Amino acid sequence: MKVSHILQKKPYFPSLVRINSKPITMFGLFSLSIFILITIIGPFLVPNDPFTANMAERLAPPSLTYPFGTDHMGRCIFSRLIIGSQTTLGITALVIATVILIGIPLGLLSGYVGGRFDSFVMRLADGLTALPEFILAIAIAGFLGPSLTNLMISVVLVKWISYTRVVRGIILLEREKEYVLAAKVGGCPTWKIITRHLLPQIISPVLVLATLDVGKVILIISSLSYLGLGAKPPEPEWGAMLNDGRPYFQTIPELMFYPGMAIFILVLSCNLIGEGLRDKLDIKSI
Amino acid sequence: MLQVKNVCKSYRSNKVLNDVSFQIQQGECLGLIGGSGSGKSTLAKLILGLDQSDRGQITLNGIDFQCLKGTELRKARRHVQVVFQDPTASLNPKLPVWKSVIESLENYPDVVPSFLKDVRNDKKQMAEILLEKVGLNKSLLERYPHQLSGGQRQRAAIARGISLQPSLLICDEPTSSLDVSIQAQILNLLKELREEFNMSYLFISHDMAAVRYICERMAVLKEGMLVDLFLSEDLFSKRRHPYTRRLVEAAAEN
Known part of the structure; x- marks a missing residue:
């Protein structure tokens, strides 16, 4: 009997209350909440219509009417940033949710059923990981053509792999454990073993993986938009705004500074939260 | 009640169980002794229906587990339950x-x-x-x-x-991960429960003293073969297999 097992108190259900110990994690949480808040109440905040071009006022410096100035089409940068967060955060949330919904069942089946299905899924994953994630996303997005839907499809196609792998690995480990065997001997049907015994074991790791991935997904989305493979103008999106400001980089660097900072702070806070969660939930494999 | 007949099992080219046969009567406790890697736990898995044997028959109350699948297997399983080591x-x-x-x-x-x-x-x-x-x-x-x-x-x-x-409870080294004072309590508990419910036990262990305390008969497994099967009181008899005698000596030294 190991004393450590009795004293050890593992958090079984991750909650925000439990990650409050590290100030830096709290900072990430705080700044992400602000981003989310801005996304939700954004439409009521914007001083100007983010789509109205006003060539007379193009490239204007910051003023009371245009807090961050205007871009090359005379559109309010501040308003575009705020409305753009809807695109960036919304697509990211949708991508992460889709990826989890695809990755968990695939990983569960692969790990638990095994056999041919497992080999097929794993070879497919191996094949897709032969190329770096980002290059593959560019290739798929380029092949499908520029649009937000295609952008999402390409990111999902790249991202499901790591989730499936993580889930499969945990299942392979857990299914041999004695409590699963005991459940089988106790007459548990397969679906019940999966939902009652195996699924709870993968929730924390997947949660950590997802929070750490939010930053990466935002970067991929912004990068693809920067390359012109994502949001179509005049749709405001941070990556696309970076691209819009590129020709004026030498003269008016603020055009790239504002969207760049927005991306930077958002990615940073997501990564801080993810790492705080990982340390707190004591997951070493990710 | 439980009948194990000529059971063989290999994993790849590794022969884990070789022609193992024994029986357990209703209400009887059979101790299964053997070093690590002797196939004890594999045998337990086969009896529990968690794995299939390559050859041979395992029948519980006349029902052969090996050819059952799905719902049938689930139905039959309730008669045999398990207590694991850890x-x-x-x-x-x-x-x-x-x-x-x-x-x-x-x-x-x-x-x-x-x-x-x-x-x-x-x-x-x-x-x-x-x-x-x-x-x-x-x-x-x-x-x-x-x-x-x-x-x-x-x-x-x-x-x-x-x-x-259940009519059969398989105890796969139920005491070996506990400390000594608790071991005795668990053994006594198992003994009481057996009397109360008239269950049979297959008590797997490498702890001679524990097995002798709780079981009427003992079986010794060595490298997948059942080398010895005897009444617990005959443990020190001269007719024991040399391997059994070695195990007894090793246990006495501790």
């Missing part, structure tokens, strides 16, 4: 104890063990009675496994093992 791994860390304990009863709603007759529809009460049977206070019902001591966890695992009132 009570930490054998309880789901994310379920409170009472849910683990009565899980099997939920899976077999039509099974009504005699001691649960009156409360068969009340899950909490069934768990309470089961915990009481294994000497655990009902205040532990809502605890999670990591909040229990090793001995308490093993008692909870035993409670799950007897919940369906």
Whole structure:
């Protein structure tokens, strides 16, 4: 009997209350909440219509009417940033949710059923990981053509792999454990073993993986938009705004500074939260 | 009651069990002794229907497990239950104890063990009675496994093992991960339960003293072969297999 097992108190259900110990994690949480808040109440905040071009006022410096100035089409940068967060955060949330919904069942089946299905899924994953994630996303997005839907499809196609792998690995480990065997001997049907015994074991790791991935997904989305493979103008999106400001980089660097900072702070806070969660939930494999 | 006949099992080219045959009578306790890697746990898995043997027959109450699948296997399984070695791994860390304990009863709603007759529809009460049977206070019902001591966890695992009132309980080294004072308590508990429910045990262990204490007969497994099978009182007889005698000597030295 190991004393450590009795004293050890593992958090079984991750909650925000439990990650409050590290100030830096709290900072990430705080700044992400602000981003989310801005996304939700954004439409009521914007001083100007983010789509109205006003060539007379193009490239204007910051003023009371245009807090961050205007871009090359005379559109309010501040308003575009705020409305753009809807695109960036919304697509990211949708991508992460889709990826989890695809990755968990695939990983569960692969790990638990095994056999041919497992080999097929794993070879497919191996094949897709032969190329770096980002290059593959560019290739798929380029092949499908520029649009937000295609952008999402390409990111999902790249991202499901790591989730499936993580889930499969945990299942392979857990299914041999004695409590699963005991459940089988106790007459548990397969679906019940999966939902009652195996699924709870993968929730924390997947949660950590997802929070750490939010930053990466935002970067991929912004990068693809920067390359012109994502949001179509005049749709405001941070990556696309970076691209819009590129020709004026030498003269008016603020055009790239504002969207760049927005991306930077958002990615940073997501990564801080993810790492705080990982340390707190004591997951070493990710 | 349990009949194991000429059972062979290999993993790849590695022969784990070679022509193993024995029987267990109703209410009897057979001790299975052997060093690590002798195939003890594989044999347990085969009897539990968690794995298929390559050759041979395993019948429980006349039903052959090996050719059953799906629902049929599930039905037959309730007569044989198990208590594993490591009570930490054998309880789901994310379920409170009472849910683990009565899980099997939920899976077999039509099974009504005699001691649960009156409360068969009340899950909490069934768990309470089961915990009481294994000497655990009902205040532990809502605890999670990591909040229990090793001995308490093993008692909870035993409670799950007897919940369906099986005719055979396989104990796979149930005491070897516990400390000595707790070992004796668990052995006594197993002994009492066996008398109360007239269960048969297949008691797997490498602890000679424990096996001799609880079992009427002993079987010795060496490299997948059953080398010796005898009544516990004959343990020190001159007719024992040399390997058995070696095990006895080794145990005496400790």
